[in-house]
Amino acid sequence: MARFRAEIAPSSRPSLLIDPQPGLPIAEVNAPYEAVCGLDRKALIGQPLFLLFPDNPDDPIADGVSHLYASLKKAAESGRPHAMEVQRYDVRDGDGRFVERYWRPLNTPLTDGFGRVVFLLHQVDEVTDEVLGGKGAG
Incomplete structure (x- = not known):
């Protein structure tokens, strides 16, 4: 774990290590991920990924969870x-609204040294402004 922690901590790219169990x-998690x-x-360590980051219940066509799960798999x-x-x-804002x-x-x-998957590294680039044409969200 220390090896992986040392690799993601200095990265400017938001990064999350997920246990595949x-x-x-x-x-x-690194600081840029905490920020985004x-x-x-x-609040993040040890929590199930999709418990903390569920689909937006107000969006009937939300598919983020299923797409992310399929990619991780x-x-x-x-x-x-x-x-x-x-x-x-x-994602939820400070007031809990999506x-x-x-x-x-x-x-x-x-x-690991035997080729077994021990973690899944999830990295993201936020592209909200790019997608919404500079209008931003929230």
């Missing part, structure tokens, strides 16, 4: 990074 608990999601490390099974198309994935956001995610399996 059932529930996909969050194992580590509005939660601090203590593909990366884990193939052993190769999986770059997702730009994805709408709304705000429209767009992301360009990359999911990469991280392996």
Whole structure:
């Protein structure tokens, strides 16, 4: 874990380490990820990914959870990074309301010395302004 923590901590790209066990608990997070999601490390570590980041219940066609899950699964099974198309994935603001956001995610399996997937590295670039033509969201 220390090796992976040391690799993502200095990155300016929002990065999240996910344990591939059932529930996909969050194992580590860097400061840029804390900033884009509005939660601090203590609130994230150990929590199931989709419990903290569910689909927006007010959007009947929200598909962020299913698309992200499929990408993580593909990366884990193939052993190769999986770059997702730009994805709408709304996040909660400080008041708990969902705000429209767009992301360009990359999911990469991280392996131990035996080639077993021990973590999934989820990295995102927020592209909301790009998608909404500079109007921003929220």
